[in-house]
Amino acid sequence: MEVLVPFSADRPKSRLADALSPSERATFARTMLADVLAAIDRAGGDPHVLATDEFDPSDGPVAGGPSPPVTVDDRPLTDAVNAVLAERRPGGEGDPLAVVMADLALATPAAFDRLFAGHAGGDGRDRSGAPDVSIVPGRGGGTNALVVSHPRFRVDYHGASYLDHRRIADEVGATVRTVDSHRLATDVDERSDLAELLIHGDGAAAAWLREAGFSLDADGGRVGVVRE
Amino acid sequence: MEVLVPFSADRPKSRLADALSPSERATFARTMLADVLAAIDRAGGDPHVLATDEFDPSDGPVAGGPSPPVTVDDRPLTDAVNAVLAERRPGGEGDPLAVVMADLALATPAAFDRLFAGHAGGDGRDRSGAPDVSIVPGRGGGTNALVVSHPRFRVDYHGASYLDHRRIADEVGATVRTVDSHRLATDVDERSDLAELLIHGDGAAAAWLREAGFSLDADGGRVGVVRE
Numbered sequence: 001m002e003v004l005v006p007f008s009a010d011r012p013k014s015r016l017a018d019a020l021s022p023s024e025r026a027t028f029a030r031t032m033l034a035d036v037l038a039a040i041d042r043a044g045g046d047p048h049v050l051a052t053d054e055f056d057p058s059d060g061p062v063a064g065g066p067s068p069p070v071t072v073d074d075r076p077l078t079d080a081v082n083a084v085l086a087e088r089r090p091g092g093e094g095d096p097l098a099v100v101m102a103d104l105a106l107a108t109p110a111a112f113d114r115l116f117a118g119h120a121g122g123d124g125r126d127r128s129g130a131p132d133v134s135i136v137p138g139r140g141g142g143t144n145a146l147v148v149s150h151p152r153f154r155v156d157y158h159g160a161s162y163l164d165h166r167r168i169a170d171e172v173g174a175t176v177r178t179v180d181s182h183r184l185a186t187d188v189d190e191r192s193d194l195a196e197l198l199i200h201g202d203g204a205a206a207a208w209l210r211e212a213g214f215s216l217d218a219d220g221g222r223v224g225v226v227r228e
Numbered sequence: 229m230e231v232l233v234p235f236s237a238d239r240p241k242s243r244l245a246d247a248l249s250p251s252e253r254a255t256f257a258r259t260m261l262a263d264v265l266a267a268i269d270r271a272g273g274d275p276h277v278l279a280t281d282e283f284d285p286s287d288g289p290v291a292g293g294p295s296p297p298v299t300v301d302d303r304p305l306t307d308a309v310n311a312v313l314a315e316r317r318p319g320g321e322g323d324p325l326a327v328v329m330a331d332l333a334l335a336t337p338a339a340f341d342r343l344f345a346g347h348a349g350g351d352g353r354d355r356s357g358a359p360d361v362s363i364v365p366g367r368g369g370g371t372n373a374l375v376v377s378h379p380r381f382r383v384d385y386h387g388a389s390y391l392d393h394r395r396i397a398d399e400v401g402a403t404v405r406t407v408d409s410h411r412l413a414t415d416v417d418e419r420s421d422l423a424e425l426l427i428h429g430d431g432a433a434a435a436w437l438r439e440a441g442f443s444l445d446a447d448g449g450r451v452g453v454v455r456e
Contacts, residue, residue, distance in 0.1 A: 140450025141427045159446040185410035218387040222368025
């Protein structure tokens with residue numbers, strides 16, 4: 001299955017400004033992308049980076065991972081993804097298409113297996129009983145990953161996009177399955193998300209974070225992070 | 229499967245003090261408990277409330293739900309749960325025992341099905357290849373639900389208990405499976421968790437919250453809540 005991975009190459013991870021410097025944020029974002037691409041690859045997906053700016057995935061902080069094709073589109077995320085959906089017509093003439101955020105650093109092949117299941121019908125036509133759209137809600141109402149097998153479904157990533165995507169699916173008559181995964185619900189956006197990565201991550205991004213001096217801070221209710 | 233549901237009957241949900249009054253917190257906690265008990269029941273589990281104080285589950289804000297047995301134990305959570313584990317010896321002489329937090333208001337029967345799967349071996353002995361302990365990590369490193377099929381496993385709910393429970397399982401030679409669920413990872417503890425309940429909940433607790441005037445606030449990054 002083709003898996004589109006939107007990536008902000010120019011101004012990544014601004015909401016981590018209280019934890020990391022601009023150059024650290026750029027490196028960290030590239031490292032998370034490498035982890036996501038590797039997990040997609042190991043789950044049998046074919047990643048395809050949709051970047052806001054030119055960059056070379058093989059010239060990143062992690063050596064030896066997948067080196068997928070990159071398409072540059074500097075429009076806002078929603079427009080860029082919808083352009084691909086309009087061109088590919090997944091579930092119509094085209095195969096199913098997945099869209100996976102680049103900051104799902106807790107993602108594992110097993111989690112992606114659960115997301116891709118039921119959509120892997122080859123030509124997108126032999127799928128009786130399968131959902132037209134699978135959605136992984138992110139924490140806070142976002143949409144962290146999608147699989148689209150319906151030619152008229154479109155995305156709208158603004159605001160509480162999980163609820164919008166359910167509504168849009170309804171409007172075009174597409175059936176929806178929600179995939180219940182803490183790993184895929186956790187996009188690493190804010191300082192508190194770093195704790196999740198230190199607890200559950202075993203990829204390059206978690207290693208980079210530990211190397212940068214972060215560790216768990218178990219005082220108080222939920223565990224946070226401290227930097228030495 | 230017997231499912232132990234610890235419930236703080238005396239001072240519930242203190243970390244929601246910035247959103248709800250003390251009497252509202254008590255009602256909200258009872259309503260979440262009713263939702264959790266109903267989901268366990270519909271997944272085929274037999275709930276058993278482990279309360280810090282006397283109370284009558286049938287005299288709650290939600291009518292018509294399961295009315296499980298209640299055991300009162302005013303010791304700290306860890307001691308009270310370990311006393312039951314020592315008595316029942318799940319996976320030894322006893323059947324598997326689940327421990328599920330009372331504030332998992334996003335829980336569904338399907339999510340509990342995934343948790344209970346592999347442990348439902350009747351007498352706890354015919355379980356070749358099944359895990360000895362299944363753990364659902366909560367956000368921030370907690371342990372939101374467990375199934376124990378090993379007579380020497382004990383809990384320690386202090387701090388980053390998910391990592392502690394993995395270590396304890398290692399020490400007693402118990403195999404561990406982690407269950408990846410956003411619904412079960414979301415314990416409703418803090419104001420930001422209320423947004424998850426409004427987005428995903430369809431039980432009595434979500435209805436109570438809407439009735440109390442809460443709605444989603446989609447300004448900014450992740451969606452929060454406002455109260456009218």
